[in-house]
Amino acid sequence: MVELKLKNELQKNAKIQYMPNGSVNLTCFRYPVFMPDGWEASDFGKARQSNGEYRTDSPRTDNIRRAKNSVFEIAAANEWKYMVTFTLDSNVIDRYDVSAISKPFLKWIQNTASRRGLRYLIIPERHSDGAIHFHGLTAGGLDLVDSGTVKVTGKKKPIKISTAKRLHIPTEEWRTVWNVSNYRFGYSSAIALDGNAEAVARYVTKYVTKDFSKIFGKTYFAGGAGLRRRLPFELLNLDFDEVCGREYSAPYIGAVKYARISAQELETLKAKSQNMDFAPVGAAEPLQDWEPKEKEKKRAVAAVC
Missing domain, CATH: 3.30.70 (Alpha-Beta Plaits)
Incomplete structure (x- = not known):
């Protein structure tokens, strides 16, 4: 039996991504948009458990950006x-x-x-x-076997050790190039x-x-065994107005801020965001700053005509 819950019980407005150096990547929307793993949006303001066939993150149309994000996460998480x-x-x-x-x-x-x-x-x-x-x-x-070459700053390609010596490049700047x-x-x-x-x-x-x-x-x-595909993350509700960062307007979603903060700054944000509440399910923020592209404007005019 599929379990249903109200979306406002599950959705959060902020995603916290914990970086290897201890800092935090923060994405914060004015209204809740993030759904936890295992759940997907349904009709009538409810959410249902996902059968695994659908992505549970916010949809992205930019394939290249999605690919870059995936590569970055796998690279940083291992x-x-x-x-x-x-x-x-x-x-x-x-x-x-x-x-x-x-x-x-x-x-x-x-x-x-x-x-x-x-x-x-x-x-x-x-x-x-x-x-x-x-x-x-x-x-x-x-x-691995030593190739007999080294990578040094200022040279695009590896150079022979004899060349590095002739150019008087300090050995501490040498990085051994191995062959597989x-x-x-x-x-x-x-x-x-x-x-x-x-x-x-x-x-x-x-x-x-x-x-x-x-x-x-x-x-x-x-x-490979033990490969992690995602950085540790957390979904939670934060006070949008308390987040220090440049504000953008995302089409169909609303205002969003991106910020890199410290763990201590995150704890401060959490404290300031206690007991916050959102508008009822179905309320939407007007997209005041977003203008459709010229092609979309022309399509809209053509549709009316």
Whole structure:
């Protein structure tokens, strides 16, 4: 039997996302819009338990932004050891043929995960000539050998150790570049990470760009035992007017604020928001600041005519 509850018993107006460095990402709407996992909106001001076929977060129309958010969360929520790049050798595999690459590459990475404990987040990308390669993050499961090159500040590509010495680059600025010996489809590189989880997450997210296409039908590949796909979060009600942050007007939803705050600031907000209440279910905030795009205006005029 499907359980029903009033939406205002469940919906919250704020989502708190706990970052690895202890700070908090806050998204706060003037009215409740967030539904907890396992519930979905229904008719007549009620909510019903979800059968798992629907997303319970607020709907997003921007696929690229959704993909970037997913990649960022997985990257930030896990501990990684290496930033990796995998290219494809045309003598081994057709670098341009998605169907030729998909099965062997995915089989290799999934087998490495299941048999050797690899945890991974891999993003496929095309070179300017259309050839496919991969960037990502890994922990465990890879056999590494010293490539004889190092990554240094100011150089886009790794350089030989002899070159680094000739240029008098201090050894503390060297970052060893490793090759993955159990990768057999082309060139590989792995560089140890410095432990700044959020910086790493933002760096790897940059590979999901506005020109990004789902090469294998997916934006990214992620897996391995213990992989966390979301940052810890909490849904709650906060006083919108007490949130310090720039206010935006979201179409069909209303006013929203985004802020990065400390844990102490969150506790202060919670204290100020005790015993707050919202308008009855069905009340809506007028979208005073939002203007439809020109195309939408023309469609509306055409519909009236």
